[in-house]
Amino acid sequence: MEQLFNRKYVVQGLFIVVVIALLAKLFYIQIATDKYFLSAESNVLRKIYKYPARGAILDRHLKVIVQNEPVYDLMVLPNDVKAFDTLALAKALDINVAGIKSRLRKAKIQSNYRYTPFERQISIQSYAKLQEIIYRFPGFSTQDRTVRQYPDSIAGQLFGYVKEVDSADIANSDSYYSLGDFIGKSGLERSYEDKLRGEKGVTQMVYDAHNTPQGSYSNGKYDIKAASGERLITGLDMRIQRLGEELMQNKVGAVVAIEPATGEILAYISSPSYDPNKLVGKDWGNNYMDLLRNPYRPSVIRPIMGYYPPGSSFKPVDALIALQEGVIDDNTQFYCPGYFQAGNHRVKCEHVDGTIGLERGIARSCNTYFCHVFQKLITKNGMKKQRQTYQDWHDKVAKFGFGEELGVDVPFERPGYFYNASHYDKIYGNYWGYSTLISQAIGQGEITSTPIQMANVMAAIANKGYYITPHFIKAIGDNNLVPKKYITKHYVGVDEKYFSPVIQGMQDAVNSSWGTATLSRIPNILMCGKTGTVQNPHGKNHSVFIGFAPEKNPKIAIAVIVENAGYGSTYAAPIASYLVEKYLTGEVSGARKQQVEWMKNQNLLPDLKIKKLSKVDSLALKETKALKRAKDSLKIVIANAAVDSAMHRASNVFKFGER
Helix, strand or coil, rough: CCHHHHHHHHHHHHHHHHHHHHHHHHHHHHEEECCCHHHHEEEEEEEECCCCCCEEEEECCEEEEEEEEEEEEEEEEECCCCCCCCHHHHHHHHCCCCHHHHHHHHHHCCCCCEEEEEEEEEEEEEEHHHHHHHHCCCCCEEEEEEEEECCCCCCHHCCCEEEECCCCHHHCCCCCCCCCEECCHHHHHHHHHHHHCCCEEEEEEEEECCEEEEEEEHHHCCCCEEECCCCEEHHHHHHHHHHHHHCCCCCEEEEEECCCCCCEEEEEEEEECCHHHHHHCCCHHHHHHHHHCCCCCCCCCHHHHEEECCHHHHHHHHHHHHHHHCCCCCCEEEEEECCEEEEEEEECCCCCCCCEHHHHHHHCHHHHHHHHHHHHHHHHCHHHHHHHHHHHHHHHHCCCCCCCCCCCCCCCCCCCCCCHHHHHHHHHCCCCCCCHHHHHCCCCCCEEEEEHHHHHHHHHHHHHEEEEECCCCEEEEECEEEHHHHHCECCCCCCHHHHHHHHHHHHHHHHCCCCHHHHHCCCCCCCEEEEEEEECCCCEEEEEEEEHHHHHCCCCCEEEEEECCCCCCCCCHHHHHHHHHHHHHCCCCHHHHHHHHHCCCCCCCCCCCCCCCCHHHHHHHHHHHHHHHHHHHHHHHHHHHHHHHHHHHHHCCCCCCCC
């Protein structure tokens, strides 16, 4: 009996425990949390994402050069769409009914249960109309965001563009991006995407039965505020950036200017350029294809992607290495008869300079002098050790930045090519030496560089022995942070004492009566520079100038390349002088203003039309096509050989100018 009595209390106790547990759960559901309420009311609660404004970009004078402007997108959730008045929506959006149906089909294909853009960047007028009638269109809502705006309409290749994310962007974003988000795809917009993009916000918006927003749920308790992106202050000077683009209009080439003491890039011009605003908005796709179709290839970022033999602008580097190695000194002279003979190779000089020394050799750009210098460098350890000596020389030249990426803070930089000894071993075996590579003595042959590498060499010479990695960023965010790699000095392996005669030669090139760069003189400013005339097998030679100013405490180092423009002294040197004067004094002085206007109006764009075919060319093309058919049908060795021969002849038919 007592055992039965104990069971009764056990059952009662269990019953009480269950009741208490149920009551506690009910209290939690109804009072302690809104989780289940939100789930039950999900048909009237929507997550409205708040897209942050991208960070502004400023130049070195704190002028805003990239900003934002508000736009509105019409979004659709296909699963919530009911039958609606397509004509009314079409009128509000200023499109036709077929366009409404087409957009809805595309949205359904993307997702029935996720908001996707129905119409991007609708006008203010359309947005106002929609706000009045949006309740009539269940499943539709407006989304505000910002797009980029470039007030100066220049520097398209530098700033880059922002584009909607693709599947790869989403997969690689650690869940940050989702369908409909935007991301920087090139230029500064890409390099500093993580700083510029900010953080998205979320509003839990309550909608009534009429699809009208009633405000944030629970007074915003569950909302997350959007955080704007950080501002970027660059080292750019938009005064010389604008002038540079004007001077380079109707020309193909590049300009890079660097502040030697900091490595900050002052100007970055790739010509032809384009208005970055063209890659914003609804016409983005058409405008982008226009850029790709342009025969002068404005989509190529020439300052970091263009490969150019450095030409005579390479001579100061060879001189510095020769001085450091002790194979010459500042009094070393050679005789110039107007050429240099290296085995079977004859290198011509533009002048018959007679007996000539280092400083005058730089000022006169004497090919013969620097061929002698190269010969001494490569044979200093004996004729039988030229291979290893060449490799040592190669490694010393590479310290100036040739043959490798410098690490500039924009994407798609290319290294140029500058081959090591192993490369020539594969071609010539053990039968090669200085005479095989003599064209490298004057910056020609198998050595190319990018314009930013050329400007960087000038920065290293201006600093008498070191450079700081060229970069755009001057400060990030309110704390004005700068990555450590952009304040680190890179030494080129030449003692400071050896720079004086080279700099004197570059000063004479500009300011003496016998110099080759006299057209780059600037009133009351001592400019040091070096012209280059780069051989171009496809047309007229390229005009090159590199330099820095002033001689004491240099403030700017510059490289200018104008394709198909001839001598370096004719176009590149004057352009550089105008930009340097503008940067140092704020204006181009006196009569030089007229020269600037003249330069702006010069059209040096190469003729890219296909030449009319000669009879021989026409026969070669016909033969090629016929033999291709033979190869496809008969598959015989004879046809293969004939095709190769005919195609080789036909390859010379289409002559395009250097671009």
